[in-house]
Amino acid sequence: EADIYQTPRYLVIGTGKKITLECSQTMGHDKMYWYQQDPGMELHLIHYSYGVNSTEKGDLSSESTVSRIRTEHFPLTLESARPSHTSQYLCASSATPLAELTDTQYFGPGTRLTVL
Amino acid sequence: EDKVVQSPLSLVVHEGDTVTLNCSYEVTNFRSLLWYKQEKKAPTFLFMLTSSGIEKKSGRLSSILDKKELFSILNITATQTGDSAVYLCAVSNFGNEKLTFGTGTRLTIIP
Numbered sequence: 001e002a003d004i005y006q007t008p009r010y011l012v013i014g015t016g017k018k019i020t021l022e023c024s025q026t027m028g029h030d031k032m033y034w035y036q037q038d039p040g041m042e043l044h045l046i047h048y049s050y051g052v053n054s055t056e057k058g059d060l061s062s063e064s065t066v067s068r069i070r071t072e073h074f075p076l077t078l079e080s081a082r083p084s085h086t087s088q089y090l091c092a093s094s095a096t097p098l099a100e101l102t103d104t105q106y107f108g109p110g111t112r113l114t115v116l
Numbered sequence: 117e118d119k120v121v122q123s124p125l126s127l128v129v130h131e132g133d134t135v136t137l138n139c140s141y142e143v144t145n146f147r148s149l150l151w152y153k154q155e156k157k158a159p160t161f162l163f164m165l166t167s168s169g170i171e172k173k174s175g176r177l178s179s180i181l182d183k184k185e186l187f188s189i190l191n192i193t194a195t196q197t198g199d200s201a202v203y204l205c206a207v208s209n210f211g212n213e214k215l216t217f218g219t220g221t222r223l224t225i226i227p
Contacts, residue, residue, distance in 0.1 A: 104164055
């Protein structure tokens with residue numbers, strides 16, 4: 001089972017600020033994901049990565065960017081936050097190919113972002 | 117485009133009742149179907165199903181997949197207040213590494 005961490009857990013900031021949401025996992029999983037979820041709504045994939053130096057945009061268009069310089073770390077950055085970015089952001093990781101349960105994504109606790 | 121539909125959207129039952137949650141899907145090159153439980157924050161993994169007709173069981177929870185009719189059910193017997201949560205269904209395909217989630221069923225257990 002993965003140990004996956006997100007910081008901060010809660011963030012309230014003003015419009016125009018640059019923010020970075022941190023996500024780290026300690027299990028050496030190659031694949032990592034960022035989801036956005038509004039209250040009572042479904043999860044939407046916004047970014048994913050298959051490994052170091054690999055990043056792709058997800059199904060939901062997002063103004064955020066991601067990087068994957070190290071296997072264990074997958075930060076998400078908003079250059080200029082706006083109220084429309086207010087949401088919960090969930091990070092997940094999954095096992096490398098050939099391992100069991102390769103589709104199973106283990107989620108971090110989430111970051112609830114509020115932009116005023 | 118892959119699609120997952122869960123029903124009911126919301127369910128309220130008394131403690132001790134048995135519930136059945138439904139998930140139907142449309143996906144190209146189906147690979148697996150997963151169930152998650154989401155309480156206050158992040159989803160936690162429950163089951164992954166890849167083969168039709170094989171029941172996965174964990175305590176009071178069980179799930180089965182029907183690949184012919186393109187649906188899965190999640191059963192919870194002898195429900196407890198701790199079972200109150202949103203239950204999410206997701207599918208994956210062989211074309212990419214992404215999961216497509218349904219909107220979830222919100223289950224509330226009344227003591």
